[in-house]
Amino acid sequence: MSTPLRGILHAHQSSLSVAHRLLDLAVIVLGGYCQNFLTDAPMTAEAWSQILLAVLVFHWLGEYHQLYGSWRGERIIRELIKVANYWGLTFVVLLSADYLLLNHADLPDNGQMTWFAGVLVALCGYRLAIRSLLHTLRSRGFNTRRVAIVGTGQCGERLAMSIDSAPWMGLDLLGFYDEVPEQMDLAxxxxxxxxxxxxxxxxxxxxxxxxxxxxxTLTLGAQARLQALIKGLSDTTASVYVIPDVFMFELLHARSESINGLPSISIFDSPMDGAWSMVKRVEDIVLSSLILAMIALPLMLIAIAIKFTSPGPVLFRQRRYGLDGRPIMVWKFRSMSVQENGEVVTQATRNDSRVTPLGAFMRRTSLDELPQFFNVLRGEMSIVGPRPHAVAHNEQYRKQVSGYMLRHKVKPGITGWAQINGWRGETDTLDKMQKRVEFDLQYIEHWSVWLDLKIILLTLFKGFVNKNAF
Known part of the structure; x- marks a missing residue:
């Protein structure tokens, strides 16, 4: 094997992070100055104060959330998303300061929007240019790192495949080391x-x-080997990284957390935490309020129709599990002649005699679910999330489907990723419930506001009426 070139930026990672900070500062300042220059607006103390506040807020967000760390092993899209999020938050802070401190009611104005868009394009654009240059250098053997993997198990093999499939990272995999070198053939x-x-x-x-x-990449039980190896490598100049085999599990939105300085890794967690839970709640309040205003008349007409076509209450309230497995009462228009809510709940089947004629129509068109927008407004449910099941069904399937209760790491929803992919209605076989849970966990793992909007949009076209709804 030919000797690879040493990375030409090997000793300059800290210099590159400093350069990123300075470039961001320059882009924000020059963007504000150019915007005022092009609009013939004077650079007043107020304008400079706004630019200074933008620099401070963006820099603080970047430092706090490690924007200026190494991005060698990450795809550019993740860095650009972070940049866009932090610049967007910075702009919100600026507008809030203008409104609260300067009493500017007409916010944002055209000049501010031009500055926001121009700086965002510049912040992302120069990062794309730098990443493109680095990719070119790495493809020619420059700016590379010579790496080795300890451990020839499943975790080591997966890491090798990841490195080998991403040459843009500039990691030249030399080979493996293990206590029994002859045990593995990775051709x-x-x-x-x-x-x-x-x-x-x-x-x-x-x-x-x-x-x-x-x-x-050693197993969690190899503590003695790990300590001895790290002690030996401490007498070298190599950078050492430990990838525990915990990452071979099916992690649900894993993240790191510090406990009084002691790092830990969560295996099962929820994406709706901290600020994101507030974003999700605002999304639910705004959308559910708009939807309830639009469907107020249909709600009233359906309630009257139920009352006059079959005996019993208009609404059916069923006990189900909500966030973190806490019980909630889910509202539905009554579509059956019975109101099962105990330890045994029989799922509706095709041509079920318990379903009223009007109820059959409502179930096919999902109109019976409309009162759940009140559950959303009350904070018990979300518009998008895993569909809540009757408590009796939860207790049944949690024993049969691996990861079933992880669905409750988020609020249950009126519609969800599983539903728009066809997994709704009766779960007469275990495979059907397993597929529903699989899609629910995919949603939790990849949650974003954009994914919620996509699911809501798709629900309008193929989520309400479904052949499996009866």
Missing amino acids: RIGRRIPVLGDLDQLVADARDGKIDKVYI
Whole structure:
């Protein structure tokens, strides 16, 4: 194997992060100055104060959320999303300060919007240019890092495939090291990656300066081996990273957390935490209020029709599990002649005799679900989320479907990712419930406001009427 070139930026990571900070500062300041210059507006003390506040807020957000760390192993889209989020939050702070402190009621004006858009394009544009330049350099053997993986198990193999499939990271995988070097043949992952030796050989190669980065993929039970290896590598200049095999589990929105300085990794967590829970709640309040205003008349007409076509109450309230498994009472228009809400609840089936004639129409068109927008307004449900099941069904399926209760890491929804993908209605086989749970967990893992809006839009076209709804 030919000796790879040492990374030309190997000793300058801190210089690059400083350069990023200075470039961001320059873009924000020049953007504000150019906007005033092009509109012939004077650079008053108020204008400079606004620019200074923007610099301080954006810089604080970037530092606090590690915008200026290394992005070598991340795709550019994740960096650009962070930049857009932080600049958007900065702009909101500026508008709030203008409104509260300067009593500017007509916000934002055209000049401010031009500044916001111009700076956003510049902040993202120069990052794209730098990343493109780095990709070109790395494809020619520059700005690379020579890396080795410790451990030839499943975690090490997965890491090798990840590195090998992403040459834009500039990581030149030399090979594997393990206590039993002859045990693994990795030719099947695309190219032959050799097992170079045992752990003593790894330490010796690192001391000789042959390795820039070492990724350790040992099992959680290998504490003694891990401590001995790290002690040996501390006598080298190689950067050392530990990738615990906990990442081989099916993690649900995993994140790191510090407990009085002690780092920890969550395996199951919710994306609706902190500020994002507020964003989700605002989304629900705004949309549910608008929808209830639009459907007020249909709600009244349906209630009258139910009252005059079958005996019993208009609304049916059923006990179901909400956020974190806490019980809630979900509202529906009554569509059956019975109101099962106990330890045994029989699912509706095709041509079910318990369903009233009007109820059959409402269930096919999902009109019976409309009162749940009041549940949303009350904060018990969300417009988008995993559909809530009767408590009896929860207790049944939590014993049969792996990860079933993880659906309750978020509020239940009126519509969801599973429903628009066809997994709604009767779950007469275990496979159907497993697929529903699979799509629900996909939604939780990938949640965003845009995904919610996409699901709501798709629900309008294929979520209300469904062949499986009866």
